[in-house]
Amino acid sequence: MSQARDLIGVALNGLTARKSRTLMIMLGPIIGVAAMVCAIGLTESAKGQLQSQLAQLGTNLIIAQAGGTFGSQNPTFPANAVARVEAVSSVTGAAATANLSNVVSVPVLGAKSYYEAFPVPVRAAGVGLPSVLQVPVTSGRWLDLADLRLHTRAAVLGEGIAKQYGYLPGEARTISLNNANFAVVGVLGPVTLDPELDNAVFVTEWSAQHVLGTNGEPNQLYIRAVPGTTTATANAVHTAISLGGSNQVSTQIPSDVLQAAAQANKTLQQVAFLAGLLALIVGGVGIANVMSISVIQRSSEIGIRRAVGHSRSKIAGQFLLESLFVGLLGGLIGAALGVGIVYGVSAISGWVVVIDYKTIPLWMGLALIVAVVAGLFPSIKASRLEPLETLRLG
Secondary structure, eight states: OHHHHHHHHHHHHHHHTTHHHHHHHHHHHHHHHHHHHHHHHHHHHHHHHHHHHHHHHOSOEEEEEEOGGGOSSSOOOOTTHHHHHHTSTTEEEEEEEEEESSOOEESSTTOHHHHHHSOOOEEEEOTTHHHHHTOOEEEEOOOOHHHHHHTOOEEEEEHHHHHHHTOOTTOOOEEEETTEEEEEEEEEOOOTTOGGGGGOEEEOHHHHHHTSOSOOOOSEEEEEEOTTOHHHHHHHHHHHHHTTSSOOEEEEOTHHHHHHHHHHHHHHHHHHHHHHHHHHHHHHHHHHHHHHHHHHHTHHHHHHHHHTTOOHHHHHHHHHHHHHHHHHHHHHHHHHHHHHHHHHHHHHHTOOOOOOTTTHHHHHHHHHHHHHHHHHHHHHHHHTOOHHHHHHHO
């Protein structure tokens, strides 16, 4: 027991006596373990954020777009397209929008020339759009049936365009659409599943037809399906709108984009993990090289210990223990550094922190194995030195 304690003490003294060298050979395990913890933690945290968004927004939203056979240049759906879609048994709600062309939205006097060059999208929207999107109105209210019945010139801004216009919550504000004044009655919250809506101005179908001089017929539908039936519902929408005819209807499921991003993160995770493993292996080669040089530099110490009766196994054990301590301490520091980086990046990016702490001992154990294997050759080399040979080396 005392011999083992003495051996550990000698190994620790050998490391602490040469702090810069010890730090250099520890960099391999530190960087390798930190890279592997970051590879798993950051990609899982990013994926966790996507999964959180999907859980909040749902994976059952479908966007249907009118195809070319509904018209020549600006295809639109039939006026009763929403009613047709809502007749599908797996549809829980639908709302229509129409992209209005040749409508210039101007927030302030004197800005018309700018917004003619850089037009803001203007859409006619149904009263049920926020409930179908499951997005709240962050300020004021949405367009309602009273606006349709009373023919009010009401407009709602997307979150992005509200910031561009400098709109303040609760402000009494009007904007000009084709020289007609519209009162801003609310701001729609961010639409993660369709960010284009964040930069649009919304008006009622009546205003689109009777004030802005457009037909106001929908060319885009937002549809909510019963969870688990999204793909089947998307296929049924074609038939429901075209009534089995040849009219084209394109559908997309926007949550698939987020799921594809999560899969891309998985691929990135694998690449980053392999890079961390490579760094660990390269670090192991560095440990072997530096400790081999250390054997030559410490030949006098080895010769004295051999002269006073220390066996070859004790000499080998000393250097092997030094490698083990390097791997253990480097793995601990690397794991702590990796966890810290994951928390820091997640805080900056607004991600949900996801760290699988059960795998951290595995990466630390891997660093320990690499360090011990790397220390085998220097240990054997040190044990084979003879006292007389150390005088020549020293």
